[in-house]
Amino acid sequence: MIQGRNRELSVAGAIVALCLVLAVQAPRYFSRENLAEMVLANIPVLIIAVGTTLVILSGHIDISVGSMFAVCAVAAGVFAKAGMPVPLAGLAACAGGAVLGALNGGLAAYLRVPSIVVTLAAMVALRDGLRWTTGGAWVADLPAGFQWLGFSQSSYPALAVLVAGGLALAAAWGLANLAAGRAIYAVGSNQEAAWLAGIDTRLTILSVFTLSGALTGLAAVLNSARFSQIPSNAGLGLEMKVIAAVVVGGTAITGGTGGLLGTVLGVVLLGAIGPALTFLGVNAYWEKAIQGGIILVAVVSSASRVRLGLSGSRKHASRPAPSRA
Amino acid sequence: MRPADSGEILVEGQPVRIASPSQAIEAGIGYVPEDRRRHGVVPEMPITANTSLASLKAVSRWGWIDRTAECSLAEQYVTQLCVKTPSVHVATAMLSGGNQQKVALARWLATAPKVLILDEPTQGVDVGAKAEIHRLIAELAERGMAIIMISSELPEILGMSGRIAVMHAGAIGGILPRSEATQQKILGLALGHTPVSELARIEE
Numbered sequence: 001m002i003q004g005r006n007r008e009l010s011v012a013g014a015i016v017a018l019c020l021v022l023a024v025q026a027p028r029y030f031s032r033e034n035l036a037e038m039v040l041a042n043i044p045v046l047i048i049a050v051g052t053t054l055v056i057l058s059g060h061i062d063i064s065v066g067s068m069f070a071v072c073a074v075a076a077g078v079f080a081k082a083g084m085p086v087p088l089a090g091l092a093a094c095a096g097g098a099v100l101g102a103l104n105g106g107l108a109a110y111l112r113v114p115s116i117v118v119t120l121a122a123m124v125a126l127r128d129g130l131r132w133t134t135g136g137a138w139v140a141d142l143p144a145g146f147q148w149l150g151f152s153q154s155s156y157p158a159l160a161v162l163v164a165g166g167l168a169l170a171a172a173w174g175l176a177n178l179a180a181g182r183a184i185y186a187v188g189s190n191q192e193a194a195w196l197a198g199i200d201t202r203l204t205i206l207s208v209f210t211l212s213g214a215l216t217g218l219a220a221v222l223n224s225a226r227f228s229q230i231p232s233n234a235g236l237g238l239e240m241k242v243i244a245a246v247v248v249g250g251t252a253i254t255g256g257t258g259g260l261l262g263t264v265l266g267v268v269l270l271g272a273i274g275p276a277l278t279f280l281g282v283n284a285y286w287e288k289a290i291q292g293g294i295i296l297v298a299v300v301s302s303a304s305r306v307r308l309g310l311s312g313s314r315k316h317a318s319r320p321a322p323s324r325a
Numbered sequence: 326m327r328p329a330d331s332g333e334i335l336v337e338g339q340p341v342r343i344a345s346p347s348q349a350i351e352a353g354i355g356y357v358p359e360d361r362r363r364h365g366v367v368p369e370m371p372i373t374a375n376t377s378l379a380s381l382k383a384v385s386r387w388g389w390i391d392r393t394a395e396c397s398l399a400e401q402y403v404t405q406l407c408v409k410t411p412s413v414h415v416a417t418a419m420l421s422g423g424n425q426q427k428v429a430l431a432r433w434l435a436t437a438p439k440v441l442i443l444d445e446p447t448q449g450v451d452v453g454a455k456a457e458i459h460r461l462i463a464e465l466a467e468r469g470m471a472i473i474m475i476s477s478e479l480p481e482i483l484g485m486s487g488r489i490a491v492m493h494a495g496a497i498g499g500i501l502p503r504s505e506a507t508q509q510k511i512l513g514l515a516l517g518h519t520p521v522s523e524l525a526r527i528e529e
């Protein structure tokens with residue numbers, strides 16, 4: 001929020017460089033079909049990343065979003081098949097996501113269980129619970145109105161882009177201008193100082209997790225609408241994709257610094273690079289290695305900033321308390 | 326924060342119940358903590374956000390922060406407290422210890438407290454800023470703010486206080502008015518093995 005826009009600029013630079021290479025080596029990358037496919041595939045990532053950005057900014061982590069994504073997708077399909085109108089089924093799935101997120105957030109905020117433990121438990125429990133309930137079967141024979149959520153196949157991508165872009169903008173605006181946004185930064189940067197300043201830190205944490213869950217539900221619904229069946233193993237590994245995009249975008253994994261512009265750029269960079277490798281004729285096995293490399297560079301550059309004393313307070317916190325007269 | 330074991334808290338004669346810092350703020354009590362880095366300023370945040378953090382309600386409407394009001398609030402205190410900074414938008418981590426402490430003070434002055442608790446307000450602060458903070462505390466007291474200063478520095482205690490409560494082993498060992506306070510008496514109470522009356526006898 002404060003330290004200029006260096007990270008955003010370097011990620012944007014990397015995207016531009018990638019585009020230049022592709023323009024020379026593989027201009028077909030920029031075909032309408034490929035671009036549309038990439039955008040559609042990454043819209044759920046972006047929507048979830050908006051929520052994850054808030055969670056990470058508040059100094060927490062949610063690794064259950066992939067499993068939550070699957071649960072919400074299957075739930076939306078089951079509700080729709082049971083005769084619920086499609087918009088209502090979608091809303092119910094979002095609400096379900098919000099409830100799951102609130103459970104995570106409640107445990108992390110009020111019982112002070114570390115959020116990595118809470119959401120790891122949720123990740124495993126939701127994934128295996130879903131496997132057990134569905135027996136691994138996909139949800140098929142969805143009602144007619146489910147695919148494209150009743151929109152036409154050509155207008156649906158525009159709708160999805162509008163929703164995702166609108167959410168990212170709204171969240172960015174809120175972080176900058178709302179007292180609640182200020183609270184998220186304060187809690188993530190220095191939870192005790194925030195609490196002493198009268199901020200309801202627990203409510204803040206509960207809220208970001210709830211929002212993250214609701215957005216995951218929305219992403220699941222928007223993604224499911226693209227296909228005629230809903231796989232019960234949807235969203236495997238999605239949490240890593242999302243967290244990687246957020247971290248690459250410059251949000252400190254320790255909380256307190258970063259923002260949504262970086263996250264959007266991170267989603268674009270990591271989303272663009274996979275298909276780009278295919279187009280450039282690089283062996284697909286390199287994709288993960290290169291993504292890993294980008295994440296490593298991002299984390300190391302944040303860590304060196306911390307060492308320079310530009311961010312992070314808890315690193316200096318070990319001063320012994322003086323005795324009192 | 327530990328819950329109270331016993332006793333009651335009166336602000337302007339009215340008993341108040343405090344279970345959280347936000348209730349204390351509403352009751353008109355401000356607390357500038359001792360460990361600036363851990364509990365005081367949020368180092369990544371600019372001076373503006375640090376100044377308004379405990380009074381966000383006052384600079385926002387329906388949860389929407391009025392940036393102009395926030396800026397002028399910060400500028401008012403930067404001027405009043407002589408915070409040395411090129412602008413109010415600088416990250417607080419960039420300031421010197423003394424100036425960070427002034428920003429921590431600004432946050433609580435912005436809540437317009439009736440009672441201000443200062444915990445080691447000049448610890449780790451350079452001499453110049455220390456004098457300025459002392460002058461400021463005196464000014465605030467003059468204007469009628471009740472100030473509780475917690476300090477382990479005897480010259481500071483003797484120089485600033487109207488009444489001195491000396492703690493020993495978690496309880497108040499004795500309260501001395503300024504006129505009676507000496508280094509010896511304070512130390513005696515702090516060490517706990519000589520009540521004031523006995524100390525007086527020894528002096529005879």
